[in-house]
Amino acid sequence: MTDEIIMYESENINNILNEFKNALKNVKDTTPLTHCITNFVTVNDCANAALAVGASPIMADDSEEVAEIVDIASVLVINIGKLSETQVDAIRLSSEHANKINKPIVVDPVGAGISGLRNRITKELVENYKIAAIRGNMSEIKAVAKLINLDILNNENNDSAGKGVDVAESDIISKDNLDINGLIVKDLAKELNTVIIASGPIDIISDGDLTFGLKNGDEMMPLITGSGCMLTTIIGSYIGANDALIGTTAACTLMAVAGENAAKCVRENDLGTGSFKTFLIDNLYKLSAKELVERANLFEINV
Ligand SMILES: Nc1ncnc2c1ncn2[C@@H]1O[C@H](COP(=O)(O)OP(=O)(O)O)[C@@H](O)[C@H]1O
Ligand SMILES: Cc1ncsc1CCOP(=O)(O)O
Ligand SMILES: [Mg+2]
Numbered sequence: 001m002t003d004e005i006i007m008y009e010s011e012n013i014n015n016i017l018n019e020f021k022n023a024l025k026n027v028k029d030t031t032p033l034t035h036c037i038t039n040f041v042t043v044n045d046c047a048n049a050a051l052a053v054g055a056s057p058i059m060a061d062d063s064e065e066v067a068e069i070v071d072i073a074s075v076l077v078i079n080i081g082k083l084s085e086t087q088v089d090a091i092r093l094s095s096e097h098a099n100k101i102n103k104p105i106v107v108d109p110v111g112a113g114i115s116g117l118r119n120r121i122t123k124e125l126v127e128n129y130k131i132a133a134i135r136g137n138m139s140e141i142k143a144v145a146k147l148i149n150l151d152i153l154n155n156e157n158n159d160s161a162g163k164g165v166d167v168a169e170s171d172i173i174s175k176d177n178l179d180i181n182g183l184i185v186k187d188l189a190k191e192l193n194t195v196i197i198a199s200g201p202i203d204i205i206s207d208g209d210l211t212f213g214l215k216n217g218d219e220m221m222p223l224i225t226g227s228g229c230m231l232t233t234i235i236g237s238y239i240g241a242n243d244a245l246i247g248t249t250a251a252c253t254l255m256a257v258a259g260e261n262a263a264k265c266v267r268e269n270d271l272g273t274g275s276f277k278t279f280l281i282d283n284l285y286k287l288s289a290k291e292l293v294e295r296a297n298l299f300e301i302n303v
Helices: 011-030 043-052 066-072 085-100 116-128 138-147 151-155 178-192 227-239 244-268 273-286 289-295
Strands: 033-037 056-059 075-079 105-108 133-137 195-199 203-206 211-214 298-300
Touching: 011 211, 011 227, 011 244, 011 289, 011 298, 033 043, 033 066, 033 085, 033 227, 043 056, 043 227, 043 273, 066 085, 075 085, 075 227, 085 105, 085 116, 105 116, 105 227, 116 138, 133 138, 133 227, 133 244, 138 151, 138 178, 138 195, 151 178, 178 195, 178 203, 178 211, 195 227, 195 244, 203 244, 211 244, 227 244, 227 273, 244 273, 244 289
Parallel strands: 033 056, 033 075, 075 105, 105 133, 133 195
Antiparallel strands: 195 203, 203 211, 211 298
């Protein structure tokens, strides 16, 4: 599939690939404390993913302590996968405090579009706080765009049929819908003044100015719960130690190439998705900057 997309040489791509080595080193050298307010389904996977890439995770979602944790953290990651009333209070308190003391916030709008609660909290977050990055699958990113009435969704026939926490079949990013989805991601990033990442068989990453596609990863990745949550956590750790666009692009590439390597181990040993998760953590831990740059199928989307 890789060769179906024409990946032109681009100065912007070369520049960002040149930053990957430093981006990895910055995380390993500074061990960014990654404060996660997250769901109880994948919380342990997120903590292990952060540790594997060289960061230090702390999961804390009680209102009594979140401001103190934000004080010492490098980044706040908010994942709305399994909200509760008390968690929503903690999300408000910690976001307020993070903005006040200039700590970056990364948001994973898990299941945005499928319930009033998820929509309300997502809208509140993107409208009231400065967010460094938002990562979701294409259904979730379209839902965020819809919540803020992004023009392009009104103009085009782009209705998304949100399906639980997984991407809807019709929203899966492919070569055929890359331009329109690239435009949605770019416009949303520009409108919210943040970095947007829509993940899938091709990841789309934009800061509203530059827009990249990343054709790495493996079809086994969405067959374990937590691959999206882990990616958002890793993006958080990378933003805790790097510029937002560079950190995000390096983190997406790291996750996707680790997924490819993990899938290879699974297939070679005739194993299944349980082993895949273990191999994924192994490969997040083992991947070198050199291999990352060599394997990255990163290209510019000119929208
Ligand atoms: N079909 C696929 N082929 C290759 N990589 C994929 C595929 N689906 C998802 N990924 C990768 O899995 C990770 C999680 O993305 P995704 O499954 O979209 O998140 P979510 O769990 O939020 O739906 C990303 O690194 C993405 O690139
Ligand atoms: C299954 C599930 N239900 C609520 S949160 C969650 C985990 C979603 O994880 P991911 O979006 O990373 O696949
Ligand atoms: Mg998933």
